[in-house]
Amino acid sequence: MQAIQKRHTVEELIELRKNSMLGVNPEYQRGAVWSRTQQRKLIDSMMRGYPLPIIYLHHIKKGVGDYARDDFEIIDGQQRINAIYEYSEGAFSLFDPVVDEAVARFPAFVKDQPCPWGGKTFDALSSDLKERFKTTEIALAMIETDQVNEVRDLFVRLQSGLPLNHQETRDAWPGNFTEFVLKLGGKPEVARYPGHSFFTQVLGMRPSTDRGKTRQLAAQLTMLFLTRKSKGADAFCDINADAINTFYYDHLDFDQASPSTQRLHDVLSKIEKMLVGGKRPKLRGHDAIHAALLVDALWDDYPPNWADRFPEALDKFLEGLAKGKAANDAGVAHEFWTHYGQWTRVNSDRGENISRRHRFYVEKMFEYLQPLSPKDPIRLFGEVERTILFYAQGKRCAECDGAVDWNDCEVHHVVEHSAGGMTTLDNGALVHKACHPKGAAATAAFAKKFAQKKSVSAETVNL
Known part of the structure; x- marks a missing residue:
C-alpha cells in the first residue's frame, strides 16, 4: 500500500463527484447518515476557516484496451463530501447564528462575529463567498493498492477508534x-x-x-x-x-x-x-x-x-x-x-x-437523624420538615385547600409555639403565606378545623 498526501480544492472534489469519478463502495460503506444540522454546521465551519480532518480516498486506475481512467472511492470522509456536494447543489441554506439560535446553538462569541453567509444557499452567496467556498483546500490521503482487502482493513482501522461520547x-x-x-x-x-x-x-x-x-x-x-x-x-x-x-x-x-x-x-x-x-x-x-x-x-x-x-x-x-x-x-x-x-x-x-x-x-x-429540631430561637420549621409536609399534604394549603407553590408556602404551628406547641411534623400544617392564621382567634379556629380534618382522614384510612 502506498499513501500520497495531497490537497485539493472543494471545487475539484465537486467536479470529481459530478463526473462520477468519486463515490463509495456500498459493500462496506454505510449510506448518508448525517443530519441536515450536521451538514449545515460543517459548511459553516469551512466558511469560518476551520480546518477539516483528512479525507482518505482509494485511487483506482482502470483500463480497458486503449482506454484508461482514474476513479476514487471514499474510504473515510463520505459524510463531509456529501455535505459539500449537496450544499453546492442548493440542497440547503446555512444557519444564521442569531435567527436560528434555538437549533444552531452557536456559542456567544460566534454569534457576535459577522456571518454574511448566514441563512443563504450557495446560489445566494456573494461572488466573493462563492469563491472562498470553492477554493477551500482539503487535505487528502490518496491510497494506492491493488489489494482490496488492504483498503477494507484500513477502513476498519479508521473506524475502530472510540468516538467522543457526549461528555x-x-x-x-x-x-x-x-x-x-x-x-x-x-x-x-x-x-x-x-x-x-x-x-x-x-x-x-x-x-x-x-x-x-x-x-x-x-x-x-x-x-x-x-x-x-x-x-x-x-x-x-x-x-x-x-x-x-x-x-x-x-x-x-x-x-x-x-x-x-x-x-x-x-x-x-x-x-x-x-x-x-x-x-x-x-x-x-x-x-x-x-x-x-x-x-x-x-x-x-x-x-x-x-x-x-x-x-x-x-x-x-x-x-x-x-x-x-x-x-x-x-x-x-x-x-x-x-x-x-x-x-x-x-x-x-x-x-x-x-x-x-x-x-x-x-x-x-x-x-x-432524630432527634432533629430546627435551631432556636428562630422557632421556624426547617426546609426538611417543610419538604416532607409539602408532599405529605399533596402540595395543598391546609387552610383553603388550594394548590400551593413552594415559593408561596409556609408551615404553621397548629398549637402555637408560644402556647407550648412543638416544632414537629405532627404539629405542622402547610399553608399559603396569605392563609397563614394570625391572632389567637384565627389560630384556634384553624386548630379545630385541622383536627377535624385529620380525624376524618384517619377514619377513611381505617375503613
Missing part, C-alpha cells in the same frame, strides 16, 4: 459552565483540573480513565443543585443527555464564583469529611445526589450535631435499600424498592423520578 464532546465546548465542570469533576491529566476529591473518595470514581463519567455526574449534580436554589426545593430538572446539553448552552456565561457554586463545593467537602474512612460501600451517583441536596437543606436550619449522626443514618438507608432490592428479587413488595430503588432503574434521569426518590430519601433520613 467528552461537552468538555470541548466553549463557555464558563464547561470550565466549572472540568474543575469540579476533574480531568487529572490537565494540571488545572484536579477535581473535587468528593468524587474519588466518596464515590470511588476515576476521572482520569472513565471517559467523562465523573464530569457528567458533576454536571448533573450542579444542575439539580442550582435549579433548586433558583426555583425552590420542589424543582427537579431532567438530567439526561439533551437536558445537560441545553444547560451547557444556556450557561455559557456561567458565574463560577457565585455564592451557590461555592455552597456546592462546601456541601461536597462536608459530605466527604463525614463519610471518608467509614466502613461502607462507595456511594452510587444517585445516592450522592440525594445526600448533597439533603445536606444543603440541613446545614443552615439545624444545630450542627446532625452531622455526627449522618453516617449512621445513611448506613440505615443503604441497608433498607439493599433489603428492598432483595425483597423485589423475591417477588415481595418493599417500600424502599417501590419508592426509591425502581426509580434508579427506570428513567432515572427524569426530574419527576428524581423528585420521587428524593421525597422518600428525605423522609427516611429525617427519621434516622
Whole structure:
C-alpha cells in the first residue's frame, strides 16, 4: 500500500463527484447518515476557516484496451463530501447564528462575529463567498493498492477508534459552565483540573480513565443543585443527555464564583469529611445526589450535631435499600424498592423520578437523624420538615385547600409555639403565606378545623 498526501480544492472534489469519478463502495460503506444540522454546521465551519480532518480516498486506475481512467472511492470522509456536494447543489441554506439560535446553538462569541453567509444557499452567496467556498483546500490521503482487502482493513482501522461520547464532546465546548465542570469533576491529566476529591473518595470514581463519567455526574449534580436554589426545593430538572446539553448552552456565561457554586463545593467537602474512612460501600451517583441536596437543606436550619449522626443514618438507608432490592428479587413488595430503588432503574434521569426518590430519601433520613429540631430561637420549621409536609399534604394549603407553590408556602404551628406547641411534623400544617392564621382567634379556629380534618382522614384510612 502506498499513501500520497495531497490537497485539493472543494471545487475539484465537486467536479470529481459530478463526473462520477468519486463515490463509495456500498459493500462496506454505510449510506448518508448525517443530519441536515450536521451538514449545515460543517459548511459553516469551512466558511469560518476551520480546518477539516483528512479525507482518505482509494485511487483506482482502470483500463480497458486503449482506454484508461482514474476513479476514487471514499474510504473515510463520505459524510463531509456529501455535505459539500449537496450544499453546492442548493440542497440547503446555512444557519444564521442569531435567527436560528434555538437549533444552531452557536456559542456567544460566534454569534457576535459577522456571518454574511448566514441563512443563504450557495446560489445566494456573494461572488466573493462563492469563491472562498470553492477554493477551500482539503487535505487528502490518496491510497494506492491493488489489494482490496488492504483498503477494507484500513477502513476498519479508521473506524475502530472510540468516538467522543457526549461528555467528552461537552468538555470541548466553549463557555464558563464547561470550565466549572472540568474543575469540579476533574480531568487529572490537565494540571488545572484536579477535581473535587468528593468524587474519588466518596464515590470511588476515576476521572482520569472513565471517559467523562465523573464530569457528567458533576454536571448533573450542579444542575439539580442550582435549579433548586433558583426555583425552590420542589424543582427537579431532567438530567439526561439533551437536558445537560441545553444547560451547557444556556450557561455559557456561567458565574463560577457565585455564592451557590461555592455552597456546592462546601456541601461536597462536608459530605466527604463525614463519610471518608467509614466502613461502607462507595456511594452510587444517585445516592450522592440525594445526600448533597439533603445536606444543603440541613446545614443552615439545624444545630450542627446532625452531622455526627449522618453516617449512621445513611448506613440505615443503604441497608433498607439493599433489603428492598432483595425483597423485589423475591417477588415481595418493599417500600424502599417501590419508592426509591425502581426509580434508579427506570428513567432515572427524569426530574419527576428524581423528585420521587428524593421525597422518600428525605423522609427516611429525617427519621434516622432524630432527634432533629430546627435551631432556636428562630422557632421556624426547617426546609426538611417543610419538604416532607409539602408532599405529605399533596402540595395543598391546609387552610383553603388550594394548590400551593413552594415559593408561596409556609408551615404553621397548629398549637402555637408560644402556647407550648412543638416544632414537629405532627404539629405542622402547610399553608399559603396569605392563609397563614394570625391572632389567637384565627389560630384556634384553624386548630379545630385541622383536627377535624385529620380525624376524618384517619377514619377513611381505617375503613
